[in-house]
Amino acid sequence: MSNVVTNQPTKRTASSAVREKTRIAIIGCGPRGMQCLEALSRKMPAEVLMNVEIQVYEPAEFPGAGSVYDPRQPHELRMNFATQHIDFWKTDPDQKKQRSTSLIGWLAKHYSELAKSDQYIPRSIVGEYLSSCFQTVLGRFAENQVTVVQQQVRSLVPSASRWTVMTEDGHCEVFDQVVLTTGHEGLRASEQLQRTDSSQFVLPTQSQLTHEAIPPQATVLLRGSGLTAIDAVMSLTVGRGGAFTETDDLPRYVSSGEEPLRIDIQSRSGRPGLAKPTAAVEPIFEAFWDKYRSQLVAKMTQHGELHFYRDIWNVVIDAAASFLNHSRSSSMPPINRCEVDVWYRGWSRYGMDGSTACQAMLQSYQVAGGKQPLDIPFALGEAWRKLYPDLTQLISHGGLAEGQWNRFAKIGREMERISFGPPAINVGRMLTLIDQQKLNLGCCREPDSYDRVINAVIAGPHQAKTGGPIAALIQQGVVAVDAATGAVKISGDGMAIGQPLGAETFVTPESTQSVAEPPVHGLAVFGRATEGWVVGNDTLTRTLHQHIERWAESVHVQVMANC
DSSP: OOOOOOSSOOSOOTTTOOOSSEEEEEEOOSHHHHHHHHHHHHHSOHHHHTTEEEEEEOOSSSTTTTTTTOTTSOTTSBOSSOGGGOOTTOOSTTSOOOTTTSHHHHHHHHOGGGOSSSOOOBHHHHHHHHHHHHHHHHTTSOTTSEEEEOSOEEEEEEETTEEEEEETTSOEEEESEEEEOOTTSSSOBOHHHHTTOOOEEOOSHHHHSOTTTSOTTOEEEEEOOSHHHHHHHHHHTGGGTOEEEOOSSSOEEEOOSOSOSEEEEEOSSOOOOOOOOOTTSOOOOGGGGHHHHHHHHHGGGGTTSBOIIIIIIHHHHHHHHHHHHHHSOTTSOOOOHHHHHHHHHHHHHSOOOHHHHHHHHHHHHHHHTTSSOOOHHHHHHHHHHHHHHHHHHHHTTTTBOTTOHHHHHHHHHHHHHHHSOOOHHHHHHHHHHHHTTSEEESOOSOGGGSSEEEEOOBOOTTOOOTTSHHHHHHHHTSBOBOTTTOOBOBOTTSEEEBOOTTOSSOOOTTGGGOTTOOEEEEEEEOSGGGBTTBOOOOTTOOSSOOHHHHHHHHHHHHHHHHO
8 A cells, every 4th residue: 555544633733734735624524524535536537636735634434435334334234226336436427337347246256155245235345345445546646645534523724825734632634625524414313303302312222222322121112214214223133133034925023032022103293114125026128217307407497497396296206107108018007197196195194003104015025026016106216216316417506496495395304205116125124023023103191111222214315414514614704504494515526615715704594595605715514514405415326427527627727737
């Protein structure tokens, strides 16, 4: 390895900084921060790249993986993304996939039994892959050109045309360019629940859900029904020695006796995540979706004036109905778009009791496994998945007309359950635990009646960490927040929009909503903090948006100008 990675900061400080080279700080180095580092290494010729110094701030022990994909987490915590869709090196949807560098290619060398499609492998193993990718990226730089500081950043202060970064130990350094890719800003509970609830947060499970914290045979209330709640259930069952055996129907579960007596799940709507399709469902030819993609692409001329129901949702409904009719047996009656729309309205309008939620999960599990014919929720989920890249381009950067965001956001939340729910294997396991009365949906008892209460709702994308750099930049008015979405606004190359550096006063909250605001010189923001202004911020997908690629190109131009 040609690079020295250290937890110690370099010697250059705010008082002694010189400008021989362009200095770049990457704050947060999970997958998104690593993407920034990789893009810089690829976009700049070697003779230009040598004029750059990079400092990476990442408190987690495994840069590239970060806290979410920590390789040390237990194996019962699995991915919600199938193996064939993970390839760190793929940056363009039309780019030919290289099996040797994809996750499956890496698995073939290290975990050969997992090196196939349609696998939802442990997150820790994906963390190993990402950590390996980070070492490969480092190898593109000269020795000592990239320094890793294993600390959190306390503050980020603009000064003239540069930025001063202060770490938690009070050390300051000055940079020409700063990139914020802080993601979840640590594993944190939702602030909304923290204000009213003293429950224990679920993550990291290996320290939060120990036998001491959650004793065997305790009664447990689990707040939240999403993917984090499934993590908690698997940790308290499989993680304690219980074992599932797969069968042709639902899996069997053998208890270890160390589990809680019963886990009751409580959520606001009661609506569950539906199972993702498995390889047992024969896919339709990809060109089928081109008609509907073209309809959405044609709407780009109306960007900024789009009405979600009229211009976007109707296309999704039409695509779902057409897909279902194309996939069904000719002996079955055709489905029209009104039936799809009526089903969705019925799903989304009312809360769901535990029994109804179980039936919805079971139906989705059987359809996903090819044991039942495709139905409306499957077709609607598939249409949303296939058209999602085009949706993100239409809606991002203020594509919707005034007053339309909430309409999209409401449907978007429901489609997360319908399109991007848990893998079928986890849905089957949850159903088995329900059958064995170890798990119950739709709880309505008071929290005080349980031995333990677990909070399985993570902080939302716009709940910036108190005392963190994003919260401070927003509070000071340095970066603008979109009024409709609550997201940090960025330009097409990822530069934050807001207060120009060198101004004597901060802008007012009202003025931060102006579309005429300039980019903030030297400050880029990618990922979770921008969610809503940029739709679709999955950290393992580099093909939905090209902000990082454009940012790296702009840095290349600036470095050339300084040479």
